[in-house]
Amino acid sequence: EIVMTQSPATLSVSPGERATLSCRASHSVNSDLAWYQQKPGQAPRLLLYGESTRAADIPARFSGSGSGTEFTLTISSLQSEDFAVYYCQQYNSWPLTFGGGTKVEIK
Amino acid sequence: QQQLQESGPGLVKPSETLSLTCSVSGGSISSSDNYWGWIRQPPGKGLEWIGSIYNTGTTYYNPSLKSRVTISIDTSKNQFSLKVNSVTAADTAVFYCASGNIYDKWGQGTLVTVSS
Numbered sequence: 001e002i003v004m005t006q007s008p009a010t011l012s013v014s015p016g017e018r019a020t021l022s023c024r025a026s027h028s029v030n031s032d033l034a035w036y037q038q039k040p041g042q043a044p045r046l047l048l049y050g051e052s053t054r055a056a057d058i059p060a061r062f063s064g065s066g067s068g069t070e071f072t073l074t075i076s077s078l079q080s081e082d083f084a085v086y087y088c089q090q091y092n093s094w095p096l097t098f099g100g101g102t103k104v105e106i107k
Numbered sequence: 108q109q110q111l112q113e114s115g116p117g118l119v120k121p122s123e124t125l126s127l128t129c130s131v132s133g134g135s136i137s138s139s140d141n142y143w144g145w146i147r148q149p150p151g152k153g154l155e156w157i158g159s160i161y162n163t164g165t166t167y168y169n170p171s172l173k174s175r176v177t178i179s180i181d182t183s184k185n186q187f188s189l190k191v192n193s194v195t196a197a198d199t200a201v202f203y204c205a206s207g208n209i210y211d212k213w214g215q216g217t218l219v220t221v222s223s
Binding site: 001034038044087089098099100 | 144146153154155156159167168169170203208209210211213214215216
């Protein structure tokens, strides 16, 4: 099983600032990584997949990078609606696995 | 626009079986080259993948749950289902159904509480 580790657990950022979230895989997942955003009481929403492809209607301020075992989600200028929990997920091999999440909170 | 909707009891007694169904609308469950999955989220915790089923019936399960979980598909009803046997309080969670292995479509989620 590929273990996904996200850091930090909580990130405090001011609106307008840049946020950088990390996701590490215990074994290479090539580029088979997705990022999700989840707000309280809502289902997760797909942001990015294939390492850097944005899902439908996702703003350009969300970007992804990395391959193999190290990945980064960057939010270039945080908007009020971006404060949420973010999860990474590998879909390279079974079982599919999620990271533990990073909560982005208002500083 | 494809939509997914979970349904099933919100309360299950310990040691009993949790059963949920995901109804798919806006397209045939068997026409797309696709997996269909179940994910759960205990209150205040992260996401846990439970398992996936292909439209041919091939299944993949989380090893930590494999002995208690069954996922099935009913193409005539455009639905797929989840059963978890011998539930305990630790199985209390919001259960989501989702489309694919890259989950671009999710149901709204349904809270299942395990309690006597």
